[in-house]
Amino acid sequence: MGIEHIPLSRRKLLQVGALGMSSLMLPPALLQASSNKAKAKSVILLYQWGGPSQFETFDMKPDAPAEIRGTFKPISTKVPGISVCEMLPRMTNIIDQCVLVKSVQHTMKNHNSAGYYSLTGFAPPTDDQRLRDSPELAPAFGCVVDKFSQARPGVPTFVSYPYSISDGSITPGQHASFLGKVHNPFFFTEDPAGKEFKLPELTLPGNISSQRLEDRKEMLKMLDQQSRVLEQHALAKGMDESFQRAVSLLTSKELKEAFDLSKEKKKVRAQYGETTYGQGCLLARRLVQAGVKFVTVYISPYISGEWGWDTHGFQNQPMDPILKKRLLPITNQTLPTLLEDLKERGMLEETLVLWMGEFGRTPKINNIAGRDHWPECYTVLMAGGGLKKGYVHGSSDKNGAFPASGACRIEDISATMYELLGIDPNSEMIDKLNRPLPISRGKPIREIIA
Known part of the structure; x- marks a missing residue:
C-alpha cells in the first residue's frame, strides 16, 4: 500500500513532532535544515545600535598616532595577548570565555542599510539611508530560526525588545518579511526596569x-x-x-x-x-531559561540627546564624555554580568551570545572629537554556544582601518550562528518572487568553533 502525500503546515509539523512520528515523515526542507548537530540551544543578540568604536573597546591601537589611538588606554586580561579598554575592567576576568572577531568588514556606511545587513546577513541592493522596509528584503535572524526550528509549545521562538530601531525611518530587518507574519518576533516596548x-x-x-x-x-x-x-x-x-x-x-x-x-x-x-538595557539583559537570560531560542535586546537608539553608539561628536559634545558617562559603564556592567550569570548556571555552553552593532568607527578622530561610520573593519564579540574560549580571530592593520588577516563578513557570522544552532546554512527559504534563497550566503568561520 502506498503512502498518501499530505501537505503539512508548520502547525501540523509540530503536532506530528508531539506524537513522536519518525523524522522520515518530515518534508525534505526541514530535514535539510536540521541536518547538523546543534551545539547551541539559544542565541542572545545584544544589538549595539549606532556602531561601537573598536578603538575604545576591543581593538585598541596604543602604538598608533594620537588621532588614531584616542585617549583611553588598554589593560591586560587573564588571557595573554588579549587586552581591552581600561573602561571595561570587568571584561578582563571573563574574556577567557569569549571570541573576538576583529576582522569583520562590509561596505554599508549608512545606519539603515548597515543595520539591515547586520540583522539579516543579507547586503541590501544599495547603501542608502533612505532604505525602507519592504517584503522584498530578508527576514531577521530570529525569524529564520523560527522558520527552521521546532517550536516549544507556549513559548515564542523569537523575542525582541524594547525598541524599534530607526534613523529617519524604521530600519529593515527586524521582522519576518516574506517568511510571513506567523514568524514575526514576539516584540514589545515596555520597560523591563x-x-x-x-x-x-x-x-x-x-x-x-x-x-x-x-x-x-x-x-x-x-x-x-x-x-x-x-x-x-x-x-x-x-x-x-x-x-x-x-x-x-x-x-x-x-x-x-x-x-x-x-x-x-x-x-x-x-x-x-537598574536600567532598561540592564534589566533587558537579565530578561534575556530568563527567556532563554524558559526555552526561547532567539532573543534580541536593542540598546537604546536615543537617550538624553545621544544616539546610542553613534559617537560622531555632534552637538558640540566630544565622544569621550559620551563613552565615559554612559556607553562604556553600561557595557562594563551588563556584558560581563550576563556572561558570568550564564556560566555560573551552566547555560553558557548552550547559549550563543553576540555583542555587535552595524559597523565600527573611523580610525581617525574627526574635527569635532568623534569618530564617524566605518564598516571596512570592526570587531564582533561572541561567546558560548560551542565556540572556542579566549580566542581572537583575524586582525586589523596597524591603524585599525582594514583587515590584516582573517577577513570575514556578516554572512559568515550568520552562517556560523546557524550551524551552531544545528540549522544548515545552505537551507533555502522562498522569497517574495517565489525564488529559493539560502538562509546565509556565507560560510561558517571554522576557526572559532570548538
Whole structure:
C-alpha cells in the first residue's frame, strides 16, 4: 500500500513532532535544515545600535598616532595577548570565555542599510539611508530560526525588545518579511526596569479565564478538522496559526514566569543594573531559561540627546564624555554580568551570545572629537554556544582601518550562528518572487568553533 502525500503546515509539523512520528515523515526542507548537530540551544543578540568604536573597546591601537589611538588606554586580561579598554575592567576576568572577531568588514556606511545587513546577513541592493522596509528584503535572524526550528509549545521562538530601531525611518530587518507574519518576533516596548513591568499581551481580560481560552482553542481545532478552507487559503492559514500562537502565549505559565522579574533576587537585579538595557539583559537570560531560542535586546537608539553608539561628536559634545558617562559603564556592567550569570548556571555552553552593532568607527578622530561610520573593519564579540574560549580571530592593520588577516563578513557570522544552532546554512527559504534563497550566503568561520 502506498503512502498518501499530505501537505503539512508548520502547525501540523509540530503536532506530528508531539506524537513522536519518525523524522522520515518530515518534508525534505526541514530535514535539510536540521541536518547538523546543534551545539547551541539559544542565541542572545545584544544589538549595539549606532556602531561601537573598536578603538575604545576591543581593538585598541596604543602604538598608533594620537588621532588614531584616542585617549583611553588598554589593560591586560587573564588571557595573554588579549587586552581591552581600561573602561571595561570587568571584561578582563571573563574574556577567557569569549571570541573576538576583529576582522569583520562590509561596505554599508549608512545606519539603515548597515543595520539591515547586520540583522539579516543579507547586503541590501544599495547603501542608502533612505532604505525602507519592504517584503522584498530578508527576514531577521530570529525569524529564520523560527522558520527552521521546532517550536516549544507556549513559548515564542523569537523575542525582541524594547525598541524599534530607526534613523529617519524604521530600519529593515527586524521582522519576518516574506517568511510571513506567523514568524514575526514576539516584540514589545515596555520597560523591563519599570516598577510595574508587565506585558498586556500576556494579561487576560478580567472576564476571560484560561480555561475559557482553552475551550475556544478546542472548538477552533474541531472546526479546523471539519474544513479544509483554513489550510487552502494562505491568509486565513496565517491568521489561524497566529491565533493558535497567541492563545498558547496567553495560557503559558512558563512565559509568564520568565517575564516576572520580581522573582529574581534584588542582588542579581542590581548586578545587571537598574536600567532598561540592564534589566533587558537579565530578561534575556530568563527567556532563554524558559526555552526561547532567539532573543534580541536593542540598546537604546536615543537617550538624553545621544544616539546610542553613534559617537560622531555632534552637538558640540566630544565622544569621550559620551563613552565615559554612559556607553562604556553600561557595557562594563551588563556584558560581563550576563556572561558570568550564564556560566555560573551552566547555560553558557548552550547559549550563543553576540555583542555587535552595524559597523565600527573611523580610525581617525574627526574635527569635532568623534569618530564617524566605518564598516571596512570592526570587531564582533561572541561567546558560548560551542565556540572556542579566549580566542581572537583575524586582525586589523596597524591603524585599525582594514583587515590584516582573517577577513570575514556578516554572512559568515550568520552562517556560523546557524550551524551552531544545528540549522544548515545552505537551507533555502522562498522569497517574495517565489525564488529559493539560502538562509546565509556565507560560510561558517571554522576557526572559532570548538
